[in-house]
Amino acid sequence: MPVSRRTVLAGAVTSSATLATAAAVTTVPGVTTALSAPAAAAPQAGGYLIGIGLSDITGPAADCGMMGYSQFEQQTAGIHLRPRARAFVIATDERRIVFAVAENGMIFQSVHRGVMLELARRFGDLYTEQNVLLTSTHSHATCGGSSNDYAYNLSILGFQQQVYDAEVNGIVEAIAAAHADLGPGSLALGRSELHDASVNRSRIAFDRNPDADKQHFPQAIDPAVTALSIIKGGRQVGAITWFATHNTSMTNQNRLISADNKGYASFSFEHTDHGVRYLDGATDFIAAFAQTNAGDMSPNLNLRPGSGPTEDEFENTRIIGERQYHAAKAALADAKSLSGPVDSMLCYIDLADTVVDGRFTPDGQPRHTAPAAAGVALIAGSTEDGPGLPGIPIPEGVRNPFVDALGDPNVPAPSWLADAQAPKAIVAPLGLLPPVPWVPNVVPIQIVRIGELYLAGGGGEFTIVSGLRIRRAVATALGVPLEQVLMQGYANAYHEYVTTPEEYDSQQYEGGSTLFGRYTLSAYQQEFTRLATAFAARSQVPRGPAPRDVSNLQPNFQPPPGPDTTPPGRNFGDVLSQPVATASRGTRVAAEFVSAHPKHNPRRNDTFLEVQRRNDSGEWVRVANEGEWAVRFHWSKRGITESVARFTWDVPADATPGRHRLQHYADSLSPNGALHPFTGTTDEFEVV
Secondary structure, three states, X not given: OOOOOXXXXXXXXXXOEOOOOOOOOOOOOOOOOOOOOOOXXXXXXXXXXXXXXXXXXXXXXXXXXXXXXXXXXXXXXXXXXXXXXXXXXXEOOOOEEEEEEEOOOOOOHHHHHHHHHXXXXXXXXXXXXXXXXXXXXXXXXXXXXXXOOHHHXXXXXXXXXXXXXXXXHHHHHHHHHHHHOXXXXXXXXXXXXXXXXXXXXXXXXXXXXXXXXXXXXXXXOOOEEEEXXXXXXXXXXXXXXXXXXXXXXXXXOOOOEEOXXXXXXHHHHHHHHHOOOHHHOOOOOEEEEEOOOXXXXXXXXXXXXXXXXXXXXXXXXXXXXXXXXXXHHXXXXXXEEEOOOEEEEEEEEEOOOOEXXXXXXXXXXXEEOOOXXXXXXXXXXXXXXXXXXXXXXXXXXXXXXXXXXXXXXXXXXXXXXXXXXXXXXXXXXXXXXXXXXXXXXXXXXXXXXXXXXXXXXXXXXXXXXXXXXXXXXXXXXXXXXXXXXXXXXXXXXXXXXXXXXXXXXXXXXXXXXXXXXXXXXXXXXXXXXXXXXXXXXXXXXXOOOOOOOOHHHEOEOOOOOOOOOOXXXXXXXXXXXXXXXXXXXXXXXXXXXXXXXXXXXXXXXXXOEEEEEEOOOOOEEXXXXXXXXXXXXXXXXXXXXXXXXXXXXXXXXXOOOEEEEEEEEEXXXXXXXXXXXEEEEOOOEEEO
């Protein structure tokens, strides 16, 4: 039987960057950095205090490895749809929780730790790891390098401080804005189903599960859509929607930073439906689209990368995102008022060394997890979401300095580890590699209650059946119906996949990527049962083993860009290619500028381009900007030090006719190390 599943590991690391966790966050429009709770009226009886916040987490738009497909050649070269962090603070008189969704690849423990440290600096013990849940939409079209785990920085060539800072600062800014926005509000919960935005990419594994599990998912997908409506002042100001599908409509051939299909769902809800303009600092409405147990759920409906429902990855991103948006609207249209307390509890477990009671294993025998090991199926890649490469993801003849510094990751696994991981064929014993294990093994599990809704948060990619089993365990321990518990994957840490023991035995991609062995899920079921039992009784639970901090062992072999230069006779901001003189609605306008390397100023919470229209008063007003769906920024290099910025604008069908222009903003680096802002402006053109 051929083995094929998408590659998540890859590459290799070794430099010495340090963790920047308490850096001051620059104030930006719409972002509040208050250090104490705002004066807010107490919640009405049965109501809540609620705040919403949003910020930008876009990393460098050039020469940064992208996170998810582990392709050495996939480095950023522009922006398609800026990824953002959305945060929600929900409080009662007794307790409060934070739920934050980041449109990135993963929430690595380094980022979780950085956010917690900065929140402690700002807010004391108001927001801690106990009551803050961070989760990722799992876009594979965003910047990598924010992890302190070597396995996840291999193809990125090391830790990237700019990416780490963008994610930590952006998430903190969103939480601070939500904190400042606290005010009386109410919640409503709705449900619907969505059957044409996901497909099971691992049916061979799924079909090995018992009938009782498979009958819960007749189409081998999890169609459940759960939507939480946030109401303040008598109007809806936000929504959180949970649905399981991989955020991988964009392929590993793409070079533009993108929030992918879940990002488009948020963009449609906020920008199209509610008119939110991100650069205006407006947070009148925020819509987050979170994952659940999406481990074996692919949006590529034809089971090929970039295929399904069309053969265009951008169209697929839009369509799959739009379907999630409409499913959210359908769920919210039937939402019922939500009541009850908010609460949360977190502890740490060691997935490499957990003794599992026979109550939680398929054969009723006590079992044990094992140190992390990658299976052959992990390296093989995935025919559904993107091919991998055999071994290290580096072109033939090119050496990875990360591997040279750390050593060969393909060292043979000892026989005891092979036995413990059976039937996995081990390709790399990640938990035994020097100088420290290449993936985390001490990870958090968390339960968050929002009224009648419970989230079971874990740092893995849970398949739909593994998620179901954890939900059952938590629901039983809490004494609540199954539908009130969601599996919140991609939360607070990342250690790859969690399959059922039956799925693990088939060693498809997901099984090869279940790093801690056949009984990983059994360990999760046991530990979530323990946590949920304590949660229900409001009894103390030990924090558990301490997660490691190896931030002082982080190399970076990605060369920084040097000073910028211009072509002979040209200046920064000069227009190399002008837009057409007249553009009809529904057509595309394009222009090129002499530019600079985006790493010199990533322009987070800002923009590289504005599409402007002259209004009746003769003033130029912004109608679109880079980072929105209709505008794309393509960066390219000419020679060694020259940069070209190409922008396209798809003129909307409802665009206001009149005089328009494109204006480009960037910063050039001079040989003396100084940054010089510049602006470029095209000729005017008429939209008709």
